[in-house]
Amino acid sequence: MITKINFTETDTVQKLFDLQKAAYQVEAELINFFEIPPLKESFQEFQQCGEEFLGYFIDNKLAGAISYTIENEELTICRMVVHPAHFRKGIAQKLLVAMELQNANCSAFKVATGRENTPAKNLYEKNHYQWKRDVEVAPDVYISFFEKAGKN
Known part of the structure; x- marks a missing residue:
């Protein structure tokens, strides 16, 4: 199930923060760079990031999430995280599609990732x-x- 994450639910946000650390640790190893900003941010900084999050839940447990911001009808994906135990299950694909569908009125979708993150x-x-x-x-x-055109 994919649902918006409510940042007033501290327990869920803590689980998201922990999930993010596990996922970005794998990316850090892939690209051989351990200074990825989400790996360095504190829980308090994370709570104040100002991003919208969609979470992917399996049996009420958070398995993945995508976050984004929208400015001038352009959506920027800020984070895409999947727990390593759930890699290769199509979770990132489902989160990406859900996010795009929920924001179909955006004129563009943008994202950045490590060049070595195949x-x-x-x-x-x-x-x-x-x-x-x-x-x-x-x-x-x-x-x-990377960029993708939205509505037009």
């Missing part, structure tokens, strides 16, 4: 996101930016 890049490309550019964010560490 599973994430494949997910976005499979869903018609177009690669735009790579940016070096630290020595030999690159982020790939």
Whole structure:
């Protein structure tokens, strides 16, 4: 089941915070860069991120989540996390589709991921996101930016 995460429910937010740490640790290992901002943020910083979150629940347990912001009808995906125990079950795909459907009025969808994060890049490309550019964010560490047109 996919549902919006209510940030007033501290227990759920704590579970989301823990899930994020586990998921981004795997990405850090994939791209060989351990300074990914979500790995460094405190719980208090996380609570104040100002992003909208959709959670994917299996038997009432949080297995994945996607977060985003919208500005000037452009949606930017901020976080896509799946618990490592639930990799390769299609959770990220389902979260991405649900987020796009719930925000079908957006003119564009944008996302960035580690250039070496092949599973994430494949997910976005499979869903018609177009690669735009790579940016070096630290020595030999690159982020790939993708975009998809929305309504028009």
